[in-house]
Amino acid sequence: MKPAKLYETLADAIASQVAQGVLREGERIPSVRQTAQHHQLSISTVIRAFLLLESRGIIEARPQSGYFVRRRPDTPVRKDAISAPLSPADLARAPALDTSTLVLTTLRSIGQGSIPLGSPFPDPAAFPWARLNYHAGVVSRRVGQNQQLSDLPPGNPELIRQIARRHLENGLTVDAAEIIITTGATEAINLCLQAVAQPGDLVAVESPTYYALLQALERMGMRVLEVATDPEQGIDIAALESAIVNQGVKACILMPNFQNPLGFMMSDERKRALVEMLARHDVPAIENDVYHELYYGDTHPSSLKQYDRHGLVLHCNSFSKSLDTGHRIGWTLPGRYRAQVEKLKFLNSLNTAALPQLAIAEYLKNDGYDFHLRKLRKAYAQQAAIMSAAVRRFFPPGTSVTQPAGGYLLWVTMPPSVRALELYARAQERGISVGAGNMFATGDAWQHCIRLNYSYPWSADVEAAVRMLGQLAGELTAS
Amino acid sequence: MKPAKLYETLADAIASQVAQGVLREGERIPSVRQTAQHHQLSISTVIRAFLLLESRGIIEARPQSGYFVRRRPDTPVRKDAISAPLSPADLARAPALDTSTLVLTTLRSIGQGSIPLGSPFPDPAAFPWARLNYHAGVVSRRVGQNQQLSDLPPGNPELIRQIARRHLENGLTVDAAEIIITTGATEAINLCLQAVAQPGDLVAVESPTYYALLQALERMGMRVLEVATDPEQGIDIAALESAIVNQGVKACILMPNFQNPLGFMMSDERKRALVEMLARHDVPAIENDVYHELYYGDTHPSSLKQYDRHGLVLHCNSFSKSLDTGHRIGWTLPGRYRAQVEKLKFLNSLNTAALPQLAIAEYLKNDGYDFHLRKLRKAYAQQAAIMSAAVRRFFPPGTSVTQPAGGYLLWVTMPPSVRALELYARAQERGISVGAGNMFATGDAWQHCIRLNYSYPWSADVEAAVRMLGQLAGELTAS
DSSP states (O other): OOOOOHHHHHHHHHHHHHHTTSSOTTOBOOOHHHHHHHHTOOHHHHHHHHHHHHHTTSEEEETTTEEEEOOOOSSOOOGGGSOOOOOHHHHHTOTTHHHHHHHHHHHHTTTTTSBOTTOSSOOGGGSOHHHHHHHHHHHHHHHHTTOOOOOOTTOOHHHHHHHHHHHHHTTOOOOGGGOEEESHHHHHHHHHHHHHOOTTOEEEEEESOOHHHHHHHHHTTOEEEEEEEETTTEEOHHHHHHHHHHHOEEEEEEOOBSOTTTOOBOOHHHHHHHHHHHHHTTOOEEEEOTTTTOBOSSSOOOOGGGGOSSSOEEEEEESTTTTOSSSOOEEEEOGGGHHHHHHHHHHHTOOOOHHHHHHHHHHHHHSOHHHHHHHHHHHHHHHHHHHHHHHHHHSOTTOEEOOOSBSSEEEEEOOTTOOHHHHHHHHHHTTBOOEEGGGGSSSSTTTTEEEEEOOSOOOHHHHHHHHHHHHHHHHHHHO | OOOOOHHHHHHHHHHHHHHTTSSOTTOBOOOHHHHHHHHTOOHHHHHHHHHHHHHTTSEEEETTTEEEEOOOOSSOOOGGGSOOOOOHHHHHTOTTHHHHHHHHHHHHTTTTTSBOTTOSSOOGGGSOHHHHHHHHHHHHHHHHTTOOOOOOTTOOHHHHHHHHHHHHHTTOOOOGGGOEEESHHHHHHHHHHHHHOOTTOEEEEEESOOHHHHHHHHHTTOEEEEEEEETTTEEOHHHHHHHHHHHOEEEEEEOOBSOTTTOOBOOHHHHHHHHHHHHHTTOOEEEEOTTTTOBOSSSOOOOGGGGOSSSOEEEEEESTTTTOSSSOOEEEEOGGGHHHHHHHHHHHTOOOOHHHHHHHHHHHHHSOHHHHHHHHHHHHHHHHHHHHHHHHHHSOTTOEEOOOSBSSEEEEEOOTTOOHHHHHHHHHHTTBOOEEGGGGSSSSTTTTEEEEEOOSOOOHHHHHHHHHHHHHHHHHHHO
């Protein structure tokens, strides 16, 4: 067992005070700054400890007020049946826990009255809920009248047909027989990863990349190689090839269109070059294309799958970012790994819910998906421009910001002295969430970067939040 | 690599004939009997080979006609990108594959025009789809008007509150803080298993038990101990205790109410004795209580959780069998393992879809769940009696049948000379599915048993199907 880290010891000490009633329910605890001074610890150590206590449900942050001891819920309590909080031993067993804690508390702040600039999810208000629900009603009635409800792999045939049709319309020739419906792109990627690599294998990813991917690789016991990625061009193909040749990379996972968090779209030429390079080395690539529909230009971006001649590109996709964020319906085109992926899907017994599949198929067949998408793309393009301008205006000199060609995520690189983790903590106290750069890599490469979500309509509140963030960042350049 | 089994060799030979065009698309292939005679193989070897070919999508069964070579779908085909069928090497790596093949083909026969007596799923027509969809519409409108849509663990607070309330009404005192919403009971059990046991650990289950559980244990690398289970009393508590003491059982998974497939309900006394025995040995029990609401008597059955004083019972449950079979919404009360289960849930990144949670919460709050349940229970109780009587009437002498106190599954024990696998194959040719006993254990203990689903309203077709099954079983006693 590893020796307890400083922040764990501090968290335990505070938890102990709560348990003993020294700090009482509802009471405000000393601030980050006060605690740091009192215990002679760094601000970032105290922040980590507070994050941990938050994730254990012992304290909670209240905007504009500070941190408070959480009240227990007032339903009857069976004390002996409630599990104990995570012990230092538990924490020692999970080396990535402080990053997952950061992610968890960032995600938890969504919907608690804060401006969710740190959220990875699109504003749900922009989606065609009434239409989706109408179609869900139509299919519900059929089920009530004896239509079978089957959720077996590979998935609902009509939905598969609709997905294949849309791919064809967008320039990707697809055999419907290749498609497997999954519970979101998350499950698609999990299954594909299990099909192409084993525990201990080295898997290459972009750097930065989105946190859940790093989490999945760690959970599966695979080793991660983070490859240099240009904020506009995408992954460094030569560096990836070198890693394949010299370090034995077994597979890679890429997001060529509106990558989370950098927002780039790889050019057609680079996509082709990348796929051809991988084919030369017989290395499979899992392509996460969930933002595909959210382009600002006039034409669909291409997918890596379009350049694949060997069944080596496993295309993973989802409706969650462009149509239905309330259910989790995704799919994969796993190339030569199709049989394994279907087998893994079946063996997992986690069949993808049948009704949302039917409802989405009905919507795609009968309703205005492209009409909805055109409105969405236009709104996002406008909001991208407004938020970029606001960041350039309010953040300290030396701050750069990406210019996404699609999606709804902005990547902000601040002066090196500004620690995203501290900005995160100060912003939380003011009811604003950001995506701290620390979440997007295994090391500290992006510790002075943040990701901002601009899917929400611009408003005085959002502008005030961005101005505040810039002000806080400015304060942190001086410290 | 293990040497190829006879059925694998036969399947490959037939697949080869199809690939070479010797057997053409749409053409009927020789019957099981003809093939067995021609190749000098046993009927059961040929059946296994046909099942394998079915699961590989090479042949398909057509009711009343036999087996035919499947037609390829007629969308454009990118041949080089389609994966090859499972090779003998793949099969050799998956020792339980012939059983999962059996399960897969049984499940696939549902909805293909056959009478789904082999289905584990309830007839969807009996569920309140219109009401659920109405409430989904209500919550969709709120989301469209800016209510946040959060799918983070532990789940939607209103749904958690409603679940806790129903538990309280049914005699189980629950702290809402213990509840974690999951993607069906399947995910709940997966998470709980990971929390209580590690790969290589010995886990005790009832025998027979439902297939997906055996699949999950195998997938997680745990060893299975099948404990003798009485069709009316439930698991043999003394045998379980002996296994704990002498064989080092780490955890157990039990279904005390309307067990799948035996249908028993353990008495309160035996439930208490079981939980107290486990507590003496500090062994956790995962309780699968998904059929809880489907009782025929006047009062709710108790749960093992009600007798738990040490946080050692991890209660897993779901709405899929009693309210909403179109989505996958379940929950767990993990006792002292709560923190680990929530952490595992979060690390899996497979957040349970938000909208169905909201919709079900709304339904539970405002609608007639108990009214629906009373109708459902009454229908199932009637159908249980009718089907039991039909089995006793049509099946050969020496057949016994359970008398379930709830649920919708009947377990039929036929004379030992009747092989369920052959009955399965002959029934499939006639468009009738059954649950062959082989699926419910790792060995051959139940090879002369079948499980029948009586959730569908009785009809002339269902009666004819049961009569036919009885006739086929009668033919098999003679062979």
